[in-house]
Structure formats: C-alpha cells, structure tokens
Amino acid sequence: MKKEEGEEGILEAKGTTTVALVCKDGVVMATDTRATMGHFIASREAKKVYVIDKLKAMTIAGSVGDAQKIVRIMTAVLKKHRMENDGESMSIHACATMLANWLNNYHKGSYGNYFSVQIIIGGVDSKGTSIYGVDAAGGVMPDSKMISTGSGSLTALGVLESHFKENMTTEEAVDVAIKAIHTATKRDSASGNGINVVKITEKGIFEIPNSYVEKRVNEFVKEMK
Amino acid sequence: MSEKTLHYDKGIEFSPEGDLLQVQYAKEAVKRGAAVIGIRTENSVILFALKNMSSALAVPDSLEKIFQIDDNIVIAAAGLMADSRNLIDYAREIAAYNRATFDEEVDVAKLTKEMGSRMQSHTQYSGVRIFGASLLIAGIDKKKQPRLFAVDPSGSFLEYMAVSAGGGSGRVADVLESNFKKNMLTEEAVMFGLDVLIGTQKQEDRTSIIEVGIITSSGFRKLNSTELEEYIKKTVEKIKEEVGEK
Numbered sequence: 001m002k003k004e005e006g007e008e009g010i011l012e013a014k015g016t017t018t019v020a021l022v023c024k025d026g027v028v029m030a031t032d033t034r035a036t037m038g039h040f041i042a043s044r045e046a047k048k049v050y051v052i053d054k055l056k057a058m059t060i061a062g063s064v065g066d067a068q069k070i071v072r073i074m075t076a077v078l079k080k081h082r083m084e085n086d087g088e089s090m091s092i093h094a095c096a097t098m099l100a101n102w103l104n105n106y107h108k109g110s111y112g113n114y115f116s117v118q119i120i121i122g123g124v125d126s127k128g129t130s131i132y133g134v135d136a137a138g139g140v141m142p143d144s145k146m147i148s149t150g151s152g153s154l155t156a157l158g159v160l161e162s163h164f165k166e167n168m169t170t171e172e173a174v175d176v177a178i179k180a181i182h183t184a185t186k187r188d189s190a191s192g193n194g195i196n197v198v199k200i201t202e203k204g205i206f207e208i209p210n211s212y213v214e215k216r217v218n219e220f221v222k223e224m225k
Numbered sequence: 226m227s228e229k230t231l232h233y234d235k236g237i238e239f240s241p242e243g244d245l246l247q248v249q250y251a252k253e254a255v256k257r258g259a260a261v262i263g264i265r266t267e268n269s270v271i272l273f274a275l276k277n278m279s280s281a282l283a284v285p286d287s288l289e290k291i292f293q294i295d296d297n298i299v300i301a302a303a304g305l306m307a308d309s310r311n312l313i314d315y316a317r318e319i320a321a322y323n324r325a326t327f328d329e330e331v332d333v334a335k336l337t338k339e340m341g342s343r344m345q346s347h348t349q350y351s352g353v354r355i356f357g358a359s360l361l362i363a364g365i366d367k368k369k370q371p372r373l374f375a376v377d378p379s380g381s382f383l384e385y386m387a388v389s390a391g392g393g394s395g396r397v398a399d400v401l402e403s404n405f406k407k408n409m410l411t412e413e414a415v416m417f418g419l420d421v422l423i424g425t426q427k428q429e430d431r432t433s434i435i436e437v438g439i440i441t442s443s444g445f446r447k448l449n450s451t452e453l454e455e456y457i458k459k460t461v462e463k464i465k466e467e468v469g470e471k
Contacts, residue, residue: 085335088367094327101326126367 015190017152104138152184260392303391333364345380
C-alpha cells in the first residue's frame with residue numbers, strides 16, 4: 001500500500017549526511033547530528049555512528065527505528081560469531097554480504113516491508129581496512145574508498161571528490177570528513193547541528209573530541225573567507 | 226551384557242550404568258570399516274583412506290572416501306559409506322550456505338562444530354539412527370594454517386596433529402602415535418602415512434586400494450595412480466627391509 005503524503009514524515013525520522021573514507025592505517029566515519037521528522041528537527045544531537053564489533057562501526061541514514069534495529073541485530077550476531085569462532089571477528093566483507101542478503105529478503109516482501117536505510121559498514125579486519133555501503137534493496141558497494149549517504153550526500157560527495165587522496169593519514173582524513181559534513185549541512189536543510197567523527201585503526205575505535213571538530217570547522221570557515 | 230541392560234540398547238537411552246549403548250555400537254561399526262588416517266604437517270594436511278573392494282570386478286574409482294567440501298576443506302570418512310555420504314552432502318550444503326550468506330569459505334573449525342551438532346542430534350531424537358561414521362575433517366583456516374579434526378558418531382570432536390579412524394583403529398592409532406614426528410615435510414608425511422596404513426594391514430590385504438588427498442593453502446588434490454604406485458612401491462620395499470632386519 002502506498003503511503004499517504006506526510007505519513008512518512010511523521011513515522012520516520014529522516015534526513016542525514018554521513019561519510020566514510022579509507023585512509024592509510026584506518027577508516028574515518030563522520031555524520032551530522034540532526035534528526036528530522038518532516039520539517040521538524042526532532043533531535044539536535046542524534047547518534048548516527050554505532051560501534052557494532054571490536055573494530056567495526058556502522059553509520060546509519062534513513063528511518064532511525066529501522067536502522068537502530070539493524071544495529072542491535074548486527075551487534076548481537078557479530079558477538080555470537082566471535083564466541084563461535086575462537087574470538088575471531090567476522091570479516092567486513094562477510095558482514096556487509098550478510099546484511100545485504102538480509103535486507104534483500106525484506107525488500108522482496110517475503111518477510112515484511114523493507115528497511116528504509118542506507119548503511120556504511122567500515123573498520124579493520126585481517127585483510128586490512130575497508131568500507132562497504134549497503135542499501136535497502138541489499139545492494140552492496142564493495143570495498144570503496146569513499147562513501148556518502150543521506151539527503152546531504154550529494155554535497156558531501158562533491159567535497160570528498162575534490163579533497164580525497166589515496167593513502168591519507170588519519171588526521172588528513174578526519175579533516176576531509178569534517179569538511180564534507182560541514183559543507184553538506186550548509187546546503188541540506190535536513191542535515192545540521194553538530195558533527196560526530198569516529199576513526200578506526202588497528203588500535204581501536206576512537207571518537208574525535210567535539211572541541212577538536214569545532215576548532216577545525218572554525219578554521220575552515222576562516223580559510224574560505 | 227546383563228538382562229537388565231538389554232532394554233536400553235533398543236532406543237537411544239542411557240543404560241543404568243550410564244552408557245548410551247547405541248552410540249557404542251555405532252563406534253564399533255566404524256572400527257570394523259577400513260582405516261582412514263589424517264596427518265597435519267606445517268603447511269598441509271594429508272588424508273589417507275583404505276578401500277576394501279567387495280568384489281574384484283568392482284571399479285575402484287567408484288568408491289570414494291575422501292571428499293572435497295570447498296576450496297579449503299576436505300573430509301575423509303570411515304564406517305558405513307552410505308551414512309558418510311549423507312554427512313558429506315550436509316557438509317557441502319553448509320559450505321554453500323556460507324558462501325551465499327557471507328561470500329566467504331566456511332571456516333574449518335566452524336564446519337567441524339556444525340558436523341558435530343548434526344551427528345549429536347542423531348543421538349538424542351527419536352526416529353533416527355545414529356550415523357555409523359567417523360569423519361576426519363581437514364582444512365586450511367583463515368590464517369592459512371592447516372587444521373585437522375576428527376568427529377566420532379557421538380558428535381564429539383577433537384583437533385589432532387595426526388589421527389585415524391576405522392580399521393580396528395586400535396593398532397593403526399598405536400603405530401601412528403608412537404611413530405609420529407612433528408614438522409614432517411608433506412612428502413615425508415605421505416610416506417609415513419602409507420607406512421602406517423600398509424604396515425598395519427595383514428600381509429594378504431596389502432593389495433587394498435588406497436586413496437590419498439593433500440590440502441594446502443593453494444588448494445586440494447588427490448594423488449594420481451602413478452604417483453601413488455611409486456609411493457606405495459617405496460613403502461612396501463621399506464616395510465620388507467625393516468621386517469627382514471628384524
């Protein structure tokens with residue numbers, strides 16, 4: 001059944017910008033922190049990057065409820081997998097493929113309605129660092145260098161295309177990610193408020209302090225003037 | 226067996242002594258079958274299987290005892306071959322399911338657990354018969370290390386450096402254990418395995434047909450008849466020499 005106009009806005013919080021990029025020794029993921037319901041800003045400090053395994057994180061865009069359910073399931077399944085496999089984490093490739101199969105089953109309608117989400121899974125595994133994009137139909141963008149999702153992704157991708165370099169340091173990648181999200185929030189009304197940045201290296205998953213992000217944003221603004 | 230225990234060997238129930246008699250009978254059925262051996266080296270696992278053909282007119286190649294499950298896993302089966310085939314089909318299903326779900330090969334330790342679970346389930350539910358088979362599961366894990374497991378009819382399993390099943394496995398197991406050396410090269414291990422397998426056979430059985438499979442990180446292959454003949458010739462000569470000396 002087709003949804004009536006406006007209904008989606010009430011039921012599902014949408015509108016987001018997320019980016020993920022691969023750098024020399026890790027992965028950087030960044031998101032804005034705005035959650036919207038139609039034209040209403042439902043949250044100014046929404047969390048859109050989730051740690052799902054030892055060295056894996058996931059960014060979410062689309063319906064918050066749908067995405068959070070996926071986060072809960074993935075976290076539980078990956079923990080179970082580690083227990084069953086002598087502490088060995090599932091590879092990111094396997095993780096993305098599993099999720100894609102799962103989403104495709106729902107998309108086809110055999111289990112129910114589809115999950116309205118765009119997801120990036122990224123991190124470090126035995127093969128190195130990688131990011132994968134997974135969409136609601138179960139489409140996978142395997143082992144990409146940079147991905148952006150959400151309503152602000154077009155603007156963010158413009159920044160990524162012009163600033164992304166192969167083998168950047170994590171610090172450089174954090175800068176590019178902040179720039180991409182910041183620019184997207186300037187042109188997409190559904191994205192905005194703060195910026196969350198997470199980096200994943202062999203050493204672990206680290207959230208970049210808010211103070212540092214704000215400092216860099218101010219510096220970019222000055223540079224551009 | 227006392228009259229008291231007699232009732233308990235009909236279904237899969239504990240006897241008053243705490244035994245699952247059907248499981249023991251299944252293990253006995255495996256022992257009566259032809260021997261299989263698995264040997265792990267630093268970078269490979271080698272599986273050996275004896276094939277006792279029931280008729281001189283039967284075609285030896287039609288009896289298969291070493292089965293490839295995926296690029297990274299191979300299983301040798303001892304016991305009732307019809308039961309083994311059913312388990313092999315299941316193992317291949319697990320491997321295929323893993324590829325479809327994760328786009329990756331199934332891990333050899335994971336597959337061993339799955340096989341153990343399936344074999345265990347046949348010791349607990351009614352309406353099923355216990356598998357009269359033991360499996361030697363050999364493979365290369367995600368860290369490119371060779372691994373060797375053995376699952377018995379009860380569904381329990383252990384990892385081994387070298388292991389045997391079937392062939393009245395007492396004798397084979399004894400020789401294997403007392404003569405096994407760590408860090409053999411693949412070629413040495415092939416010789417060693419054949420030595421154990423042929424040496425523990427009765428003189429008149431030494432013509433039995435043997436199947437040998439080798440799995441390494443670059444894949445699985447079975448020794449062809451020319452290679453095998455050469456190895457067996459060498460082994461038989463060696464055994465003759467040793468016997469002569471004594």
